Amino acid sequence: MNELVFFINNVIVAGSVTGSIYAIGAIGVTLVFSIMRFAHFAHADMMTFGAFMVLLLTLAFPGVGSVVGLPTPVVMLPLAIVLTSLLAVGIDKAFYKPLRAHGVKPIVMVIGSLGVTLMLQGLIRLFAGTSAQNLYLGGERKEIYRLELPFELATRPVIVTEPQVILFVLTIACVVGLHLFLSRTRLGKAMRAMSDNPDLARASGINTNHIVAVTWVIAGGLAATAGTLLSLDVTFKPDLSFFLLLPIFAAAIVGGVGHPYGAIAGGFVVGFAETLAVFNWSVLLRPIAHHFPEWLELPRNLAFVGTEYKIVVPFFILVAILVWRPTGIFKGKVI
């Protein structure tokens, strides 16, 4: 039974954590793509920026969290969301809008966003330094929940940490909120309309500049949420989210780029694929090892790929799914 607990801890919990982060990140990437039709590479660094804002706010107001019974960084998250949204709108005004006004090709926007990525990363490094920093400051501790399984043989608990629980709750909230927004509100429908046919949207009286701004606000907010929750789960580093950029894009494409529900599905597919690929299967096989023929010796580590090659997994999944369904799991292009 302990082997099963090991599996739950290392695959179910870890996969859900990675999947949630990828999903929230991929929703932002996919929304920006569906409205502005370019791959926004600076999204990962907007995530880092959000986490950095939380770090600064937590340093400025330590101990606020104890008043409401949540970790201070989580209490600071709404403010960081607002700041990151403002940053996203500001970046658009300063860099992307002039490019759009010139009617440049999407590839120029993509290269522009790479520039923004490097700039943001540099700025964060300048102020935060390059070392890892814990978001739990001033004596606050990461709560760890140990859930004992009601089986006699399971002596080890399932372990979930407080930031992971918050991550799951916020992921569900983001997904439900986004669904209601896109399907119920006029603004959400206007976004769908613009992603479908921008010319017609304008001719139908939809202010497309307004929609672009709203898209950046949502993308910025989601980025701040994902970045903060990731930093809470591990630690804050200036290049933390940059390394998530590729899996997040893989998730967005796997799900069908431009499709938010696809991004969610893609996020979890990639997240679980990663954890399953690096999982040591020999742990699960060990209890039944005595049934194996003698010549078959169970190796100590039986994973599909070593942890250091984890980054190839999203791309393997990406290629495999695109061969099977060239437009992604959900047919992408339009929200």
Added chain:
Amino acid sequence: MAAIIDVRHVHKAFGGLKVINDCSIQVEQGSITGLIGPNGAGKSTLFNIIAGALPLDSGQVLLDGEDITNRPANELFHKGLLRTFQIAHEFSQMTALENLMMVPPAQDGENLFSAWLKPGLVRQRETKVRQRALEVIEFIGLHHVRNELAGNLSGGQKKLLELGRTMMTDARVVLLDEIAAGVNRTLLGDLVSNIERLNREMGYTFLVIEHDMEMIGRLCDPVIVLAQGSVMVEGTIDEIRNNPEVIEAYFGSNVA
């Protein structure tokens, strides 16, 4: 009668190609004005300029005396200037009914504030818009496909949907770009009578690009002939038909 659309000395070139060359036209309030001309005369370009889809190089466009030069299409929509597209546009991933419901006169719910804080009010308006959309879709004869995705409709049905869109709001001027192309003859009759009815009962002014001379003859007075980017002649359909210059432009000099 006063001119509701007044285009003054408009120039537009794509690279070295002068498409619109010192073009001035007036559309009278309450008229159904036809805009014809051989291929490449600049009709659609002029349309796109008036509708705010293309920036012009020089000149001026007035809507009821107000300067609307280079204003974006969504702003013009709220001033009551609507257009249809030569190649029918639709929101392909929404149903026909939802397509119409995208275009109520005031985009109330687009305000986040009211969407979250006054859901009752928004729902009430939504019901009203749906009611109107159902009436319109009945009127244009697409009731049976109202719940189909618009992307799956036929070319002719998409054209009808385009006309339906202009009926969702209180327009002042509607620019129709080859609305008849791809629509079958029986539907065309309905289309023409719908346009006449909107003109007579709702006071819509129409500016119509059309290749179908029969439809132009039935609907339009006056008719403006565009050739090589400027106005060649303007008059009633009979005057146009008998004008030697027009005949030459359309059929070449040896016919006349």
